Amino acid sequence: KNQVEQSPQSLIILEGKNCTLQCNYTVSPFSNLRWYKQDTGRGPVSLTIMTFSENTKSNGRYTATLDADTKQSSLHITASQLSDSASYICVVSVRSGANNLFFGTGTRLTVIP
Amino acid sequence: KAGVTQTPRYLIKTRGQQVTLSCSPISGHRSVSWYQQTPGQGLQFLFEYFSETQRNKGNFPGRFSGRQFSNSRSEMNVSTLELGDSALYLCASSLAGSGGFETQYFGPGTRLLVL
Numbered sequence: 001k002n003q004v005e006q007s008p009q010s011l012i013i014l015e016g017k018n019c020t021l022q023c024n025y026t027v028s029p030f031s032n033l034r035w036y037k038q039d040t041g042r043g044p045v046s047l048t049i050m051t052f053s054e055n056t057k058s059n060g061r062y063t064a065t066l067d068a069d070t071k072q073s074s075l076h077i078t079a080s081q082l083s084d085s086a087s088y089i090c091v092v093s094v095r096s097g098a099n100n101l102f103f104g105t106g107t108r109l110t111v112i113p
Numbered sequence: 114k115a116g117v118t119q120t121p122r123y124l125i126k127t128r129g130q131q132v133t134l135s136c137s138p139i140s141g142h143r144s145v146s147w148y149q150q151t152p153g154q155g156l157q158f159l160f161e162y163f164s165e166t167q168r169n170k171g172n173f174p175g176r177f178s179g180r181q182f183s184n185s186r187s188e189m190n191v192s193t194l195e196l197g198d199s200a201l202y203l204c205a206s207s208l209a210g211s212g213g214f215e216t217q218y219f220g221p222g223t224r225l226l227v228l
Contacts, residue, residue, distance in 0.1 A: 043117070
């Protein structure tokens, strides 16, 4: 069964600290993995997209890693800011077929001053 | 370039009623996908339209339907509303869709409350 699981469900950190969010998937055949940021009351916004051959990809203070062998990805946020408070959603797509996007339920990050 | 727009932003309906939500994609985008988002289930795929044709469909009952117009604008309809239909409904557009390597651009969503 194709699944995407994220951990932790929620996280509270102090401003300026780093944090790492996890995404494990059983989706096959794998095509790519994306991380989205969703602010409260708004639609998700794409942060990164990673293919099978990519291990690391950065977007400013966000760094995503992918281990296609263990089917794990992480999103590392450096020097967190209050504006990082949001839900982070991991999305994995398969190479073919209908309904080829599989969504995690997200990690709710709260950055406090 | 304007982003994806959705109307209305908020909606309150009662059980048994029907509702129509609208989505205008980014100019030039031909694929429009609809998602339901609830706190417990996260984002769930409803359906995708491309060039006025439904290309993919998720596991939702027939009460959920949609269509796409020649200008790529899309509407989603939910008939005989149930309490469990209360959710944020998100629309996303992309150039050609079908997952793959294209980035989907999401609208702000329509928050539907069924009483």
